[in-house]
Amino acid sequence: MSRDHVLHKVRTALSRSVGQSIEEAPPVRLSIPEMDIEQRIAAFCARIEALAGKTHRAASAEDARAYVAGVVAGRSAIASNATVLRDCGITALPGIETGITDADQLRALCATAACGISGADYALADTGTLVLLSSRQEARLISLLPPVYIAVVERQRLLTGLDELLSLLPHPAEQTSSMVLITGPSRTADIEQILVRGVHGPGEIHVVVI
């Protein structure tokens, strides 16, 4: 059996025996800077804008709703089941499909929708990153198929960076089958190193911080 064969070769190569213990791994290295919430929001928005994403700091739920309505502008849209979207009244906007829990239905809607709207489980200030965990609230394809993507981030979920995320969430696999870090619009520079946005993933992203 290949498994035994490969493991045996590995052990032989390393002069190790079955079940042999290991030395301690080098300690984990996480460095978390001091950053107050205002600094975090400023850094977060600056990074996203630098990547040609758009940001909006919402003063209120209504403000957030209005911004999203402006982006959607009557086009077809699919919103995830994130609580924040409901609380802001975004899911109640006309033309927005939401509350979908069936995989096939979701996929069909995502494939044709102009806009995908989601919340975010976390966000990372130093890189302008959204962190989405696949769950009952958040489906994978909403932030992936529609060409325009809008994320609504609650400020208390904004972390300093990846180190802090991994410090809070050392075992993402316990929570979800898919944790995705989204940093800006989809892009490629494969042909002559010329940058093109919106290959496969959304080419236009909006992040609302509330």
Next chain:
Amino acid sequence: MSAAFDEKIHATLADPKLQLAVYTATGRLIEKRRKAITPDACPDYQELRSHANDVKRHTIEHLDYYLEKFERNVKAHGGQVIYCRDAPEVADFVLSLAKERLARLIVKSKSMTTEEVDLNERLEHHDLESVETDLGEYIIQLAHERPYHIVAPVLHKTREQVADLFTERLGVPRETVIEKQTMIARAVLREKFLAADIGISGANFLVADSGAVVLVENEGNARLTTSAPKIHIAIAGIEKLIPRAQDLAVFLKLLGRSATGQPLTVYTSFLSGPRREDEIDGPEEFYVVLLDNGRTKVLADREKRQSLYCIRCGACLNHCPVYRKIGGHSYPWIYSGPIGAILTPQFLGVTHEPGLPFASSLCGACAEVCPVKIDIPKILLELRSEVKKSEEREGASRLERLAFRVWAWVMRHPRLYEMAGVAAAALGPSADGGGWVCKVPFNVGPLRAWLSQRDLPPSPPKSFRQMWRQR
């Protein structure tokens, strides 16, 4: 070196457009990396490298432990691990699963490992369509070529060449605007994503404590490949393991910056198992193929097993003056540049391309930029020694060996050395008018090679030791 290697190098050097393309593209990547690791952008860059080297060393030295841990955790989250000894076993697994599930269409995200095992070729003729979805890889697939660079597969192609390719293979009207070409590919591939039965990815990292596959990308095709189809197969070399999810803090920081100058790529996916019960979408089946294909051979060499630390960032390629001249297609195997130069002999044997370890000036730029601190020049030097030992066994390179034996003998005998020096000075070109020399009477061997490119210094009237004695 083999005639094939020589010819490929010569052909690349003789193509000014290609030279410019390779030089410019690698130059851009060099600059991007540089900006991302300045003290302002990344104050602890050197520390991160050291730490990454430590973690990789630890993992590789205890690889069996981490493989088993990884396997347990994949299973705990509902996935399956399949060990494959070699390329045919990988293909057999994919084919048998596809057959069982009546799969017709496979979408693939970028994976050098799948190129290593010639997966697409092996899947052909089995009533299975396997489509590359990374834009560069898609173009390469249409062109029936190998990727030119680890990170930038079509570095060598112009928009005109892409236009020709799309028209010829897709039947679309000729389009040379790059953005439009991209949209053409996007439209074609979108349909494939949504219709595919199986999604095959590689893995940038395998996380032992989570049973997770980490994928790093900018386009979104890896996410689609691993989210839309019902089955996800991740194919990865056994060396891709890291111990903990928290180690990603160091590795992701290094990978993005070293490869493309990005602190983080657009999408980083941390995938463990098929979708959970309460999740809305995602694959229903999750398989991780752990590939040997010669890695255990590399592992067995204490000095050279560090070759397995590689995180496939491509920085060594970008900074290598030789790669920048000879380009990715001159290399004999799928891995090019400095990392290719050390992996190829170890996987395929030193006799596969005996010239390869010598195709380096040992400048050390690769080691300087390697995020995991692989001592590539040291490994090249060891491989050179192995090539010569193998040649000795086979009775090859007799003249060269004899020359070095004589040379060593002379160098051990100072008076002989001096006499040889005097003789060479007498026979050699003299400094008439002080000029350097472009012709010699015995224009053979190394002299001929030297003179093909540059002039020779004239023999000075006295050697240093003669001048010293006469002070």
Next chain:
Amino acid sequence: MSARVSLFVTCIVDQLFPRVGMAVVDVLEHLGFTVDFPERQTCCGQPAFNSGYREEARQVARHFLDVFKDADYIVVPSGSCTSMIAHHFADIFDKEPARLEQARALEPKVYEFSRFLLEVAKVEDVGARLEEVVTYHDSCHALRELQVKDGPRRLLGHVHGLELREMDAAEECCGFGGTFSVKFAEVSGGMARDKIASIVRTGASAVVSADSSCLMQIQGAISRAGLPLRTLHLAEVLASR
């Protein structure tokens, strides 16, 4: 100070660029050192080592160890030879404990020329004068294995009348690489031509380096291209008065 310094002049300087050797002696004596030249010296073994002939390299390296066993300091006008002695002797003697120990004992005494001036002689101004616009080529072994980067520039900065201009490709390999230069001549030649294009862009009339092998490669390409440029070893600049 009248400390004794042993000169390992290197075979390439001895046979092809003796003036570099004399310049090293000149600078060291000017600084008050007594220079000793062990006449039985030949080569460090690098050509064989780099070509994969470790046994032949070992034979030559043993001879080196014998010749220099009584040295207090060994000064070497070459980054690559210094690196061979200080770093790679340990690689080739890994199975000969006695020789390995000798090599290890020698390691702290071996200095590349510019590092000797800065770290042992502790000088930056050696009283040199040269009215010229020059640029500096960082030879790979010196740069990456011996961390020689600022040192030569500081030394050159104190040469009266000298203007140092940086070339954009200062750290790029000149393409010599020992037998690489003949085994992969076309690639090597291409690299040399890239280097001289970078030199030309500075407008300098000379290029300076700490390694004669690089200078041989670069000068060879300059001469073939018919350019009005010259090459100078760092020692030659520092010996100019």
